[in-house]
Amino acid sequence: MLVTQLQQALGDDAVSVDPGVRRTASTDWAHMSPVLAAKLPAGLADVVAFPADAAQLARTVALASAAGVPVTPRGKGTGNYGQAIPLRDGLVVDLTRARRVLDVGAGSITAEAGTSFVTLEAAARRSGQELATFPSTVGSTLGGFLSGGAGGTGSIENGWLWSGFVTALDVVPCTGSAELVHLAGPDTAPLLHAYGTTGVIATATVRLRPRRDWTALFASFGTDREAVDAGLALMSALDPQPRLVSVDEPGIVAALPADPGMPLGRTSLRAIVDAGVLTTARQVVAAAGGVVEEVRPGGPALLTSLSFNHATHRVQRTRPGLAHLQVGGPALVERADEVRALLPGALVHLDGLGGADGPEFVGLLLTRYSGADALYAAMDALRRLGVHVSDPHTWELTEPLDDVRRVAARFDPAGLLNPGKLPAAVRA
Ligand SMILES: Cc1cc2nc3c(=O)[nH]c(=O)nc-3n(C[C@H](O)[C@H](O)[C@H](O)COP(=O)(O)OP(=O)(O)OC[C@H]3O[C@@H](n4cnc5c(N)ncnc54)[C@H](O)[C@@H]3O)c2cc1C
Incomplete structure (x- = not known):
């Protein structure tokens, strides 16, 4: 029927x-x-x-x-x-057939939910602008990223997708009505990273920034600590801030595509920096004890494709049997030795992020998988060290969910939208 x-x-x-x-x-x-x-x-x-x-x-x-x-x-x-x-x-x-860019204005772009980030960035750049942030999965859709993602290239300067990236949404509620609901500003928040449980996004308006002349900087270091210090210094010292900073230890570099910018056996730092601040960037790398291996104007797309969970994907292809933990917060780098002692042999990938207290790194810890219990025990132990850990091994949304539940009750009273993802509230 x-x-x-x-x-x-x-x-x-x-x-x-x-x-x-x-x-x-x-x-x-x-x-x-x-x-x-x-x-x-x-x-x-x-x-x-x-x-x-x-x-x-x-x-x-x-x-x-x-x-x-x-x-x-x-x-x-x-x-x-x-x-x-x-x-x-x-x-x-x-939604992938609903992929039209509807409007490019000063500071924002409006598009149908199925529009890919490749299309969005191209439209923005034609107007002298660029996306404030986008995920490493550049072929993914606007609606999918807003509903299931978090951040990526651009997040050092502009934060996660819920840090003002979204200015308006047209949403389809699951109430039997075929009317779109227009939401703006803070009212869009319960739709973000809610897996579609609070409404189906039909169109979205997201922030653009003035277009910049980005270039890819490849540096290498003798130790992880030097690379981390250089990454933090680049994020603090450069104006404009880098669009992306990623750090990989030698064990991960070995799983990345062979590239003269990423010598084997060295810790790799890769940054997308404005061409106008390259001299300062070079000085920062040298001051931290590193070597600038290469500067490649056409390299930013490659650097995006090696960031965030693309590192997980590439390492898992060459070394099966590894599980990833999503980690962040200052303790990740300040207590790096204790983190490593906790998970001997784990590999660490880091990406820069603009935190409320200044730039920091978020990361992926790739550790040998020996069962879910051991993995959850490792997450608890990391939390005791002060490391922020989010769980990538559950398909349920994680708390706090009060606003999501409130909007889901209004826009999806029968609980038909992506059922099984929004856990029932636990009564105190
Ligand atoms: C290798 C790899 C690298 C990744 N890198 C990043 C990264 O850098 N940053 C990041 O944030 N994420 C990253 N991710 C996660 C993922 O790519 C993002 O969440 C992505 O943007 C999802 O977009 P999509 O179009 O594939 O959505 P889908 O996977 O199709 O959907 C994601 C969620 O959104 C819901 N949804 C989809 N469209 C709509 C809509 N129109 N309205 C309401 N709900 C909707 C779906 O039901 C689902 O719950 C990565 C994943 C992989 C595998």
């Missing part, structure tokens, strides 16, 4: 019950976690819809809502916590 209604509303080529299409639309990058991989597949779409614009999306969700069928929105499926997996089957709404 729903399938027929969707075909009438969207056209036959925008609705699929093909087993292969349903399977593809029911997976994401959760296999990056050995804990989650053991639980996959956890759900299978009964039908997949491909709305081409906001009006079709609204109609699609209204039909599913009226039929009481679960709705899981989907972008490019690069989320690595199983966010896009339809745990209760039902309808998967693939």
